Amino acid sequence: MSVTYIDAIHQAQLELLREDKTVFLYGQDIGDFGGAFKATKGFKEEFGPRVLDAPISEDAMIGMAVGAAINGMRPIVEMQFADFSSVAFNQLVNQAGTHYYRTGIPIPITVRMPCGGTPGSGPFHSQMVESIYAHYPGLVVVTPATVSDAYQLLKESVQLDDPVIFCEHKFLYRWLKSASIKGDGLPLGKARLTRAGKHATVVTYSAMVHEAVRAADRLAEEGWEIEVVDLRSVKPLDIDTVLASVARTGRLLALGEGFPWGGVTAEVVSRVVAEGFHLLDAPPLRLNAKDTPIPYHPDLWAAHRPTPESIVEKLRELLNL
Template identity: 65%
Template sequence: MSITYLEAIREAQAKALADDPRVFIYGQDVGEFGGAFKATKRLAQEFPGRVLDAPISEDAIVGAAIGAAIEGMRPIIEMQYADFSTPGFNQIINQAATLFWRTRVPCPITIRMPSGGLAGGGPFHSQCLEGLYAHYPGLIVMTPATVEDAYSMLLEAVAIDDPVIFCEHKHLYYHLKAPALPTDAMPVGKARVARAGRDLTIVTYSAMLHEALAAAEEIALEGEEIEVVDLRSIKPLDTDTVVASVARTGRLLCVGEAFPWGGVTAEVIARVATEGFGLLDAPPQRLNAKDTPIPYHPDLWSVHRPNANSIGAAARNLLRM
C-alpha cells in the first residue's frame, strides 16, 4: 500500500470537505470529471453540491472565492495549471492579498497551482510562479516537495486565515510515493534539512529537492557531503534554518526551477548575504531555469531547467572555490 503525491492532494481535499462544512472546491473541470489531473477524483460525487465546475474565467473564479471567504467560507480553487493563474492575477494580488490589510476581514482562500515542468509541456503548461506571488504582501506561498507535505500543508493551507498559493508540482504527482499519509507534520514556515552534510548547503524546494538529493548522493561517492535544505514554504521563508546550515558548511548553492531573474534563489542569497555574510567561505551561487520561455521538445526542456547533472556540476564548482 502506497500513496502518491497526487493522491495525497486528493485525500487532503476529501478530509477538508469532510471536516469543515465551510470548505468547497471551485475550478475548471473539477466536478464530476475529477479535474484535469484527477486531483478531485470522485469528490463531487462524495460531496454533492460542494465541488463546482467553473467557466474558463480565472479572474471570476478567484473573485468569487474572495466573496465567499468574506462570507465565512473556505474555498479551495484549482487553477488547472499555474500558468493559467495569470488571468486571475489581479484578483489574487490586488483583492485577496490586500483585503485583510485594508479591512481586517481575513481572506481564507487556498489556490492550488499545478506547477512546473513535464516533458512536452511547453511554454504555457510548465511554469513555476511561486516567486511572482511571494513578491506580494498578504499571501502565503507553499511549495511542498514530499507526499507528506503535500497532504499536511494543503490541510494547513485550508485552515490558515490568509490567502495561500499552493504550488504543487506536476512532475511529483505520479513520480513520488510514500507508504502512507502522515499523522503529524512540521508547521508551515519551517524548512527541513532533508539531508545532513558538512561541505556545502543546497537550498531548494518542490521538485528540485529530488534532483538536489540525487546530485548529493553522487557527490557523496566522491567523499564530499552536501547538506540539502527543503524550504517547504517560500513565504514565509525560514531564514534561520538556511543560515544555520550555511554556518555548518560555509558554502551555499540555491536551486529553483523558476526563471532566473529575481525570485526565490535570489531572495535566499540576499538574506544569507545580509544576515550571514561572515559564514560564507565562497561566493553564494544559484541555479535556475534558463532565461527563455520553457521549450516544448523534451531534449530542449531537459537542459532548460536544473537537473541532478547540472546541480552536481554547480556544486562541484562551488566546492573547488
C-alpha cells in the first residue's frame, strides 16, 4: 500500500480538522466537489460548515482568513493554483505579513499553493511563488519535496502561529509515492541531507530535489559523488546545513524551478559566499528555469525548467572549475 504526495496533504488536513475545531478550510470548489486536485475530498460531508466554498475572489479569501485568524481560528486556504495568488498578493504581504509586527497579534493562516509545472499547464498554471513571498517579512514559506514532508510540514504549518505559504508541487501530487506517510520527524526549519556526497553540493527544494537526485545518479556512474540538500522550507532557510555541506564538498550548485532573476537560488549563493567564502573551491553556480513565461507545449516546458540533463551539464561545469 503506497501513499501519494496528494494523499499526504489530504490526510494531514483530515487529521487537523479532526484534532482542532478552530481549523477550517476555505477555497474554490473545495466543498462537495472535493477540490480541483481532490485534496479536500469527502471533507464537506464530515465537517460541514468548516469546509467553505469560496467565490473566485482570492483577495477576499485571504482577507477573510486573516479576520478569522484574529478571532481565534486557524484557516487553511486552498489557492486553486499558486499562480492565482497574485490576485491575493496584497492581502498576503500587506495584511497577513505585516500583522504580527504591527499589532503583536499573530495570524495563524496556512495558504496551500499548488505550484510548479506539469506538462501542458502553460504560463498561468505552472508558476513557482516561493521567492516572491519569501521576500516579504512575516511569511513562512514551506516547500516539501517528499510524501512524508508534505504530510508533516502541512501539519506543522497549520499548528504554527504565523502565516505560512505552503508550496505543494503539482507534479509530485500523484507521481510521488511512498510506502509510509511518516518520515524522519525533522522539524520545520531544518534542511535535510537527501544524498551524501563529497565532490559537489546541490542545494534545492520541492520537485527539483528529485531531478537533482537523478542527475546525481547519472554522475555516480562516472564516479562523482554529489551531495543533495533539500531545503524543505525556503523561509526559514537552514543555512547551517547548507554551509556544513559546502564545507564537505567545496562546490555549490543552487538549483530551483523558479525564474532566474533573484529568488531562492540567488539567496542561497549570496549567503554561502558571504558566510562561507573560505569553504568554496570554485565559484558557486545557479540553475533555474528560463527567463520567459512557462510554455504550454510539453517539449518546450520540459526544456524551460531544469532537467536531469541540464543539471548534469551544470554540475560538470562546476566540477571542472
